[in-house]
Amino acid sequence: MPDTEVQTDNAAPKKADPPPLESAATRIGSRGRAVATMQRFGLLGFMALIFVLFAILQPNTFPTQDNLLLLISSQSVIVVLALAVSLTLRLGDLDLSFGAVATTSGIVFAVCDVQHHWPVSACILMALLFGLLVGVVNAFMVITIGLSSFVATLGSMTVVEGIGYQLAHSQVVVNVNEHFVSRMADGPGGIAVAVLIGWALFLVMWLVYERTPFGRYLLYIGGGRRSAELLGIRVSLIRYIAYAAGGLLYGLAGVVLVGTVASADPTVGGQYLLPPLAAVFLGTTAIQIGRFNALGTMIAIYTLAIVTSGIQLFGASAWVTYVFSGGALIVAVSLARFSRWHSGDDSNDISVTP
Amino acid sequence: MTSLARVGATGSMPVAPTPVLELTSVQKTFGQTQVLDVQGVTLRSGSVYGLLGANGSGKSTLVKILSGYHRPDSGSEGRLRGIPISWPIKQAGSGIAVVQQDYALIEDVSITENFLAQRASRRSLLSTVNWREEHARTLQSLSVLGVVLDPRALVSSLTPAQRALVAIGRAVEQLGSDDLSGKLLILDEPTANLGNADVARVLTAVRDYAASGACVIVVNHRMPEVRACADEVIVLREGRLALAGPQGQFDDDQLVRAMFAVASERPSHGDTTGSQPAVPHGGGVLALTWPASAGGEPARHCFWPGEVVGVAGLIGMGQDHLPYQIVGAAPRRGLSVEMDGRILEGGPVQAKQRGLILVPADRARDGLWLNGAVRENFTITRLAHMRVNKLLSGQAERRATSSACREWAVVYGGPEAEMWTLSGGNQQKVALARAVASEPWEVLLVHEPTQGVDIATRAAIHVALVDLAHRRGKCVVVFGSDYDSLATVSDRVLVMNSGRVVQEITGDELSEDAIATASMNVQTRAPAPPKTEGDPNA
Numbered sequence: 033m034p035d036t037e038v039q040t041d042n043a044a045p046k047k048a049d050p051p052p053l054e055s056a057a058t059r060i061g062s063r064g065r066a067v068a069t070m071q072r073f074g075l076l077g078f079m080a081l082i083f084v085l086f087a088i089l090q091p092n093t094f095p096t097q098d099n100l101l102l103l104i105s106s107q108s109v110i111v112v113l114a115l116a117v118s119l120t121l122r123l124g125d126l127d128l129s130f131g132a133v134a135t136t137s138g139i140v141f142a143v144c145d146v147q148h149h150w151p152v153s154a155c156i157l158m159a160l161l162f163g164l165l166v167g168v169v170n171a172f173m174v175i176t177i178g179l180s181s182f183v184a185t186l187g188s189m190t191v192v193e194g195i196g197y198q199l200a201h202s203q204v205v206v207n208v209n210e211h212f213v214s215r216m217a218d219g220p221g222g223i224a225v226a227v228l229i230g231w232a233l234f235l236v237m238w239l240v241y242e243r244t245p246f247g248r249y250l251l252y253i254g255g256g257r258r259s260a261e262l263l264g265i266r267v268s269l270i271r272y273i274a275y276a277a278g279g280l281l282y283g284l285a286g287v288v289l290v291g292t293v294a295s296a297d298p299t300v301g302g303q304y305l306l307p308p309l310a311a312v313f314l315g316t317t318a319i320q321i322g323r324f325n326a327l328g329t330m331i332a333i334y335t336l337a338i339v340t341s342g343i344q345l346f347g348a349s350a351w352v353t354y355v356f357s358g359g360a361l362i363v364a365v366s367l368a369r370f371s372r373w374h375s376g377d378d379s380n381d382i383s384v385t386p
Numbered sequence: 387m388t389s390l391a392r393v394g395a396t397g398s399m400p401v402a403p404t405p406v407l408e409l410t411s412v413q414k415t416f417g418q419t420q421v422l423d424v425q426g427v428t429l430r431s432g433s434v435y436g437l438l439g440a441n442g443s444g445k446s447t448l449v450k451i452l453s454g455y456h457r458p459d460s461g462s463e464g465r466l467r468g469i470p471i472s473w474p475i476k477q478a479g480s481g482i483a484v485v486q487q488d489y490a491l492i493e494d495v496s497i498t499e500n501f502l503a504q505r506a507s508r509r510s511l512l513s514t515v516n517w518r519e520e521h522a523r524t525l526q527s528l529s530v531l532g533v534v535l536d537p538r539a540l541v542s543s544l545t546p547a548q549r550a551l552v553a554i555g556r557a558v559e560q561l562g563s564d565d566l567s568g569k570l571l572i573l574d575e576p577t578a579n580l581g582n583a584d585v586a587r588v589l590t591a592v593r594d595y596a597a598s599g600a601c602v603i604v605v606n607h608r609m610p611e612v613r614a615c616a617d618e619v620i621v622l623r624e625g626r627l628a629l630a631g632p633q634g635q636f637d638d639d640q641l642v643r644a645m646f647a648v649a650s651e652r653p654s655h656g657d658t659t660g661s662q663p664a665v666p667h668g669g670g671v672l673a674l675t676w677p678a679s680a681g682g683e684p685a686r687h688c689f690w691p692g693e694v695v696g697v698a699g700l701i702g703m704g705q706d707h708l709p710y711q712i713v714g715a716a717p718r719r720g721l722s723v724e725m726d727g728r729i730l731e732g733g734p735v736q737a738k739q740r741g742l743i744l745v746p747a748d749r750a751r752d753g754l755w756l757n758g759a760v761r762e763n764f765t766i767t768r769l770a771h772m773r774v775n776k777l778l779s780g781q782a783e784r785r786a787t788s789s790a791c792r793e794w795a796v797v798y799g800g801p802e803a804e805m806w807t808l809s810g811g812n813q814q815k816v817a818l819a820r821a822v823a824s825e826p827w828e829v830l831l832v833h834e835p836t837q838g839v840d841i842a843t844r845a846a847i848h849v850a851l852v853d854l855a856h857r858r859g860k861c862v863v864v865f866g867s868d869y870d871s872l873a874t875v876s877d878r879v880l881v882m883n884s885g886r887v888v889q890e891i892t893g894d895e896l897s898e899d900a901i902a903t904a905s906m907n908v909q910t911r912a913p914a915p916p917k918t919e920g921d922p923n924a
Contacts, residue, residue, distance in 0.1 A: 244778060245770065
């Protein structure tokens with residue numbers, strides 16, 4: 033007869049003293065912390081390194097004021113787009129429509145300005161409203177109908193691009209309000225207003241992500257949507273706001289785009305698809321590992337820009353830029369995955385189901 | 387259950403050949419919790435073994451070890467057909483086949499196609515499928531169980547019993563047909579979703595298969611079914627062998643006692659209100675009304691402030707679904723929920739506003755954000771209170787988190803530690819601490835609060851739940867199938883069957899035994915429990 037005397041006294045709860053607060057998790061150790069710090073600031077270090085490298089290799093062209101201002105202002109649209117798309121990425125969704133919405137909002141702006149001669153403020157308003165509208169439609173498809181964000185926004189991206197062609201009659205809209213264009217280019221210290229808009233947006237997004245409940249809700253929903261729902265958090269409302277705000281900011285990016293290039297071209301949407309995506313994903317390997325965060329995104333944007341600029345100074349031909357953008361996206365996503373593994377996350381392995 | 391005549395040949399084996407499986411000593415530890423420690427189990431050909439045990443007794447872990455999913459702790463020893471096992475057990479060629487509880491069938495393809503995956507390994511990737519031959523093989527494999535089905539039929543068109551038999555047939559084919567002695571077939575609750583007539587059919591097929599020489603383990607915890615099909619019983623409790631031997635040697639009472647231990651002490655409710663909760667004022671804070679059904683009249687149950695109510699039942703009997711229906715996260719299907727006498731409509735957002743909060747069972751999926759920090763998980767329900775000058779203050783968050791974790795004796799690496807680094811028990815404490823902290827609330831619904839939780843934490847959670855009701859005057863409703871836990875914390879227990887409350891156990895009658903008996907002996911289980919889409923336990 034096997035032993036039937038399994039202890040039976042465990043069910044009686046004791047209000048005994050709490051167990052000592054010690055576990056493997058408490059013993060991260062200083063070495064672990066040093067590794068974590070290196071990870072957080074690794075991308076920043078890399079950016080500094082290649083900056084110095086290019087400055088040494090191309091001392092006459094790379095570290096000049098003109099080149100650096102050009103480098104920064106060339107990223108103004110990408111800054112706005114990358115920050116905007118991080119809203120829905122934090123939710124765990126992927127809104128692909130941003131590049132197309134930006135171009136078409138730019139066309140809306142240009143058409144209102146060039147063909148209808150509306151005041152600039154009204155043109156800006158129209159562009160922003162267009163972006164907002166697309167954002168709300170995306171939200172409706174994803175949240176209310178329940179489509180996958182990837183599929184829904186792949187569709188809306190193409191539709192919006194088509195609308196852009198129609199509005200522009202398949203031509204580049206030129207002769208945009210000169211006053212507006214020169215205002216966008218001319219800011220304090222030679223820094224373009226377009227750049228300042230991006231930086232201001234960065235500050236706002238940083239504040240929203242780090243210091244407001246909304247930013248936290250985005251992450252929590254991204255990581256545990258079902259949990260958020262059961263906790264009574266207004267998940268659908270928050271997701272709607274993220275999509276709508278994203279759309280609005282794509283519209284803003286469109287205005288910045290037209291302001292910097294002084295025309296609206298319906299064919300450039302594709303150019304603004306990869307760089308912002310590569311930047312946000314690469315951004316998750318910096319500052320807050322594994323999370324779409326504002327500061328990491330900024331560091332990633334300028335790191336990628338420095339590399340591109342350096343390559344161009346060496347006289348590389350056009351194909352290199354393509355290969356680089358695509359390669360950067362893949363490397364960025366791989367790094368993002370790797371840094372999560374490295375931090376020991378194997379949360380899929382919870383198999384304690386009695 | 388007399389229809390389930392025993393066909394087995396008890397005692398008809400003169401010489402004992404090499405046992406199919408000997409588990410000399412097998413342990414499994416998750417984190418710091420040892421969930422299985424089994425010694426001296428021997429399984430022989432031609433017998434059906436009933437594997438019994440309450441939730442968390444380790445039977446699933448044992449099945450997963452035998453199927454090669456888990457590798458047991460180092461130092462574990464066992465022999466398969468006399469040969470020492472090298473862990474983890476490799477499925478292919480081991481002579482062990484497992485039928486999962488959910489059968490693991492692919493719905494939208496034919497029966498044969500469900501068999502193909504296991505046959506495919508013998509073909510090259512590019513070879514074409516000879517359908518005539520494959521169908522014939524399927525037919526052949528099913529006929530071993532005495533089943534005749536069109537192999538081209540879609541699985542989605544089959545009845546539950548047919549599905550069970552197809553899944554078993556697939557496992558039987560995996561074991562081969564040449565020499566059955568030495569083969570081991572494991573069925574994990576094969577009858578969990580079946581009605582009575584179907585149960586008989588499936589169990590008879592299982593018995594016949596064993597009679598032809600194989601060894602079969604049936605995980606089950608329905609007494610009549612165990613009686614009908616098993617030669618021997620193996621009972622696990624808290625990861626250890628509680629009882630083993632020929633089934634006929636033990637009466638129902640002995641088995642139930644072995645599964646659930648006896649005489650669990652109830653916590654000291656005494657100091658405050660005696661055995662009865664304070665006389666409720668005005669009316670129940672939470673009331674549930676089920677609509678009239680074929681089975682009977684509309685049923686109404688009220689829950690009062692200051693009491694802990696357990697809602698018990700076997701898996702699938704409705705107590706696992708009810709908490710999600712109450713908060714509106716699953717379709718209510720006519721269930722009417724009243725808070726303070728007013729009907730509650732809408733989802734969890736509305737439920738929260740009316741003071742109803744839920745701590746779900748599946749912490750990884752429903753309860754927590756595992757990649758988030760403990761701080762971020764803890765403060766998510768009351769971020770508004772974590773602000774200084776309208777902005778979130780990390781310091782305020784950390785302070786709140788630390789103090790709650792200290793109060794609940796959470797073992798963790800600080801507020802910034804990611805949630806997944808905590809053990810199951812400590813995760814559960816954080817989930818409970820968060821719920822309790824999200825004032826104002828009146829009713830706390832907890833689903834399987836002690837599932838996957840170590841013994842010390844389990845006790846601490848029991849104390850905390852009782853305390854919330856008896857000292858702080860809250861209403862606490864505990865849903866689950868851990869009868870020991872329910873008997874320990876509850877002032878009264880409602881037993882559910884087929885989505886309805888069928889019995890209430892109160893006062894001195896309340897014991898683990900009583901709950902177990904009530905939920906298991908509930909005569910027929912004919913009508914299947916309401917299967918709903920969006921079932922949180924699907």
